[in-house]
Amino acid sequence: MTRKQRNFYIFPTKNNKFKHQSLDIGREAEITVKLKNNTLILDVTDLKILEALQEDSRQTYMAIGKHLGIAHSTVYDRIKRMEQNGIIKKYTALIDAEKAGTKSITAIMTIYTDPKESERVAEKLCNAPGILEVYTSLSEELLIMAKVVAENQESLHTFIANSVAPLPGVLRIRTSILTKKFKETQFSIVNNPKKLTFIKETHNIKGEK
Amino acid sequence: MNVETISKILRTVPREKAFYFFTSIGNYTGVSASSLKEFMEKINEVNVKSLEFHLYHGDFEKWISEVLEDGELAGEVRKLQKFNLTGDPLRNQLYSSVSRRLKRLVSQSGSTRV
Numbered sequence: 644m645t646r647k648q649r650n651f652y653i654f655p656t657k658n659n660k661f662k663h664q665s666l667d668i669g670r671e672a673e674i675t676v677k678l679k680n681n682t683l684i685l686d687v688t689d690l691k692i693l694e695a696l697q698e699d700s701r702q703t704y705m706a707i708g709k710h711l712g713i714a715h716s717t718v719y720d721r722i723k724r725m726e727q728n729g730i731i732k733k734y735t736a737l738i739d740a741e742k743a744g745t746k747s748i749t750a751i752m753t754i755y756t757d758p759k760e761s762e763r764v765a766e767k768l769c770n771a772p773g774i775l776e777v778y779t780s781l782s783e784e785l786l787i788m789a790k791v792v793a794e795n796q797e798s799l800h801t802f803i804a805n806s807v808a809p810l811p812g813v814l815r816i817r818t819s820i821l822t823k824k825f826k827e828t829q830f831s832i833v834n835n836p837k838k839l840t841f842i843k844e845t846h847n848i849k850g851e852k
Numbered sequence: 853m854n855v856e857t858i859s860k861i862l863r864t865v866p867r868e869k870a871f872y873f874f875t876s877i878g879n880y881t882g883v884s885a886s887s888l889k890e891f892m893e894k895i896n897e898v899n900v901k902s903l904e905f906h907l908y909h910g911d912f913e914k915w916i917s918e919v920l921e922d923g924e925l926a927g928e929v930r931k932l933q934k935f936n937l938t939g940d941p942l943r944n945q946l947y948s949s950v951s952r953r954l955k956r957l958v959s960q961s962g963s964t965r966v
Contacts (some may be wrong), residue, residue: 703887800874816880817879
């Protein structure tokens with residue numbers, strides 16, 4: 644093989660999640676993400692457009708096209724296609740809650756659960772107001788990690804005592820109140836094939852999370 | 853106190869109304885109680901830090917008053933705060949108050965559940 648090729652094939656598994664099937668050495672300039680049984684193919688131009696949007700989603704198609712050296716109509720077409728396929732989920736604003744005058748505290752809950760009930764606990768948490776993020780974690784015990792925001796320590800305690808501890812399958816809870824933020828950033832798409840793996844984790848072919 | 857009131861205090865409440873023992877804000881021990889009898893038993897099992905946290909946070913009196921609806925015991929537990937008890941003396945005093953009250957209620961109702 645005279646030139647390198649990198650290809651990522653992503654396909655749905657039995658449980659409708661995606662799995663990385665193969666990784667070949669590919670051309671540096673043509674990093675391709677393919678979704679089996681679907682027409683969506685992301686190439687390096689798409690990734691650069693996504694990167695530009697993550698920098699500033701309010702910039703015009705013209706500005707992105709000029710920056711990337713492509714026609715604004717191309718930028719438009721590709722963005723629309725990625726929107727339709729759920730790659731671009733929405734455009735939103737990052738708000739500094741402190742500057743906006745919102746007084747709140749943020750905490751991380753580590754919830755130890757009965758393995759048989761952990762999925763249900765996680766789903767219930769997802770529907771609870773004030774819960775920002777929910778994850779499961781593999782360690783010696785099955786854990787659910789959840790980020791929660793509350794007005795103050797009292798309301799945080801009331802929420803956990805009344806809405807989390809009583810959930811069937813919750814064995815115990817450890818909560819850490821966050822005191823100082825040193826860094827917060829979104830996952831950035833860059834022209835680096837190692838970072839492409841995020842795609843298999845963040846959407847499926849229907850664009851569902 | 854009539855039998856109906858006593859039965860209400862001694863009943864087993866649903867899990868969403870149970871008492872959940874924490875050692876501090878957000879830190880649940882995994883121990884809970886769904887009745888006055890179970891509450892008394894758990895006083896002897898749970899980490900004493902949890903007893904200290906809930907007593908001085910006003911959670912015991914609140915649960916006993918609002919969920920079990922036993923104003924008399926809630927008042928007695930509230931008084932314990934004044935003694936600034938910690939550790940095993942607190943555990944013993946709290947257990948003593950709750951078990952005494954439980955025995956009295958049971959004997960009044962003629963129940964044999966204790």
